[in-house]
Amino acid sequence: MKVEAVRGMTDILPEETSLWQYVEAEIREAVALYGYREIRTPIVERAELFARGVGETTDIVHKEMYVFPDKKGQLLALRPEATASVVRAYIEHGLYARGGVAKLYYLGPMFRYEKPQKGRKRQFHQYGVEALGSLDPALDAEVIDLAWYLMERLGLRREGLFLRLNSIGCPRDRPRYREALREYFLPHREGLCTDCQRRLDENPLRILDCNGHTCQEIARDAPRSLDYLCEGCRAHFDELLGYLDALGLAYEKDPKLVRGLDYYTRTVFELASRDLGAQDALLGGGRYDGLAEALGGPPTPGVGFAGGMERLILVLGEREPGERCYRLISGPRAYLLPVAEEEKAEALKILAALRRAGISADMDYAGRSLRKRLQVAVQRGARYALFLGEEELSRGEGKVRDLETGVEEYVPVGELVPYLQGRS
RNA sequence: AGGAGCGUAGCUCAAAGGCAGAGCACCGCGCUGUGGACGCGGUGGUUGCGGGUUCGAGUCCCGUCGCUCCUCCCA
Numbered sequence: 001m002k003v004e005a006v007r008g009m010t011d012i013l014p015e016e017t018s019l020w021q022y023v024e025a026e027i028r029e030a031v032a033l034y035g036y037r038e039i040r041t042p043i044v045e046r047a048e049l050f051a052r053g054v055g056e057t058t059d060i061v062h063k064e065m066y067v068f069p070d071k072k073g074q075l076l077a078l079r080p081e082a083t084a085s086v087v088r089a090y091i092e093h094g095l096y097a098r099g100g101v102a103k104l105y106y107l108g109p110m111f112r113y114e115k116p117q118k119g120r121k122r123q124f125h126q127y128g129v130e131a132l133g134s135l136d137p138a139l140d141a142e143v144i145d146l147a148w149y150l151m152e153r154l155g156l157r158r159e160g161l162f163l164r165l166n167s168i169g170c171p172r173d174r175p176r177y178r179e180a181l182r183e184y185f186l187p188h189r190e191g192l193c194t195d196c197q198r199r200l201d202e203n204p205l206r207i208l209d210c211n212g213h214t215c216q217e218i219a220r221d222a223p224r225s226l227d228y229l230c231e232g233c234r235a236h237f238d239e240l241l242g243y244l245d246a247l248g249l250a251y252e253k254d255p256k257l258v259r260g261l262d263y264y265t266r267t268v269f270e271l272a273s274r275d276l277g278a279q280d281a282l283l284g285g286g287r288y289d290g291l292a293e294a295l296g297g298p299p300t301p302g303v304g305f306a307g308g309m310e311r312l313i314l315v316l317g318e319r320e321p322g323e324r325c326y327r328l329i330s331g332p333r334a335y336l337l338p339v340a341e342e343e344k345a346e347a348l349k350i351l352a353a354l355r356r357a358g359i360s361a362d363m364d365y366a367g368r369s370l371r372k373r374l375q376v377a378v379q380r381g382a383r384y385a386l387f388l389g390e391e392e393l394s395r396g397e398g399k400v401r402d403l404e405t406g407v408e409e410y411v412p413v414g415e416l417v418p419y420l421q422g423r424s
Numbered sequence: 425a426g427g428a429g430c431g432u433a434g435c436u437c438a439a440a441g442g443c444a445g446a447g448c449a450c451c452g453c454g455c456u457g458u459g460g461a462c463g464c465g466g467u468g469g470u471u472g473c474g475g476g477u478u479c480g481a482g483u484c485c486c487g488u489c490g491c492u493c494c495u496c497c498c499a
């Protein structure tokens with residue numbers, strides 16, 4: 001039986017990794033412009049972190065998290081998202097003691113046990129930013145601006161994107177909203193799925209993003225969080241809208257947007273592509289003012305977003321080749337062609353010298369014919385072919401063929417490095 | 425989670441119960457030491473896997489695994 005990659009976990013092959021590297025580099029540069037510095041947290045955390053941070057009743061933790069005991073029986077989890085980890089690290093290392101706003105970004109694999117489909121894998125990759133330590137709605141606006149900037153920088157048209165925006169209030173007005181939802185759903189209790197009947201008691205907010213059809217139907221006319229905001233949350237939201245207007249960033253208020261994670265407070269948003277199908281969200285995020293405290297740290301407000309690399313790659317990959325602004329990795333500069341076995345040792349020495357001089361160089365190890373090897377050199381995009389045969393090596397020379405012009409020149413072996421360096 | 429479709433060579437796909445094929449790719453030769461063309465030849469498959477029906481299954485049936493799409497949720 002052939003061993004294959006496990007379901008929903010895919011290999012990213014060299015043809016694709018150049019695009020990945022390009023996107024990653026753009027992300028790093030873009031977020032650096034906004035003052036974010038990278039943080040790398042472990043892929044494995046205690047399962048408890050996500051239960052407390054993301055929320056026990058969320059689908060992500062409840063149904064989709066990879067959980068397993070380690071050899072001591074400690075319950076561990078593959079991270080389903082990174083915000084909880086970042087905040088955990090922020091608390092653990094006392095980053096709050098440095099004052100001001102901590103701006104952190106990350107990039108890496110996440111894991112969710114879901115049914116895989118286009119743009120949704122079980123191991124997928126997210127990039128994200130977290131700004132910790134400020135309640136200022138201007139920071140929400142800046143984070144959203146960064147999201148837009150990143151998409152623009154990657155060459156996505158603004159018209160092809162749209163921002164869904166909502167406020168789900170704070171812990172102070174959450175009970176009122178929860179009560180309103182419960183009151184609304186109670187008469188429909190029998191129509192709800194068993195999951196939602198449980199959610200009705202535990203966390204009625206989650207009914208709003210249940211995937212059952214009838215639950216969707218029932219939820220359509222449910223009370224809206226925007227109508228249950230306290231004065232502070234109302235003001236925060238209005239201020240944010242003002243800043244977005246000032247920045248010229250379009251948004252669509254979406255009262256159904258609650259996001260699948262419990263830690264969100266106030267601002268929630270998603271930036272989606274009109275060019276994608278069912279999985280259209282390119283990135284999503286919001287404010288999480290209670291998360292740090294819930295994880296045992298000092299009360300620290302935060303706001304951020306996370307985006308999916310696979311989605312981004314999909315959208316970028318579907319564009320016309322001419323629109324693509326990433327470069328493919330170039331081939332070796334020099335390709336060595338030892339004519340017979342006897343010249344291989346010399347070829348290896350020259351290869352080593354060229355590479356140490358910063359000149360990319362390669363040769364064939366597959367035992368192919370000389371003609372074939374020259375073809376491969378051209379295919380690989382080499383600029384020079386270097387023939388090493390008895391004839392020229394006996395004179396201490398190699399024959400350099402310029403593969404663009406076809407011009408050949410004999411060059412002493414000791415001068416190959418300056419010779420190749422001196423040409424553009 | 426629900427619905428639909430598809431799994432045949434490395435890739436794209438044929439074979440409508442009767443000899444598993446083509447194109448591309450790969451390798452060699454023509455060209456004993458020199459280019460993407462051309463010509464000739466060659467390697468490559470337990471038809472995803474497991475059962476069943478049949479004289480006979482890539483084809484029909486059941487199961488299973490995987491992928492794709494839709495609904496939904498989300499990254």
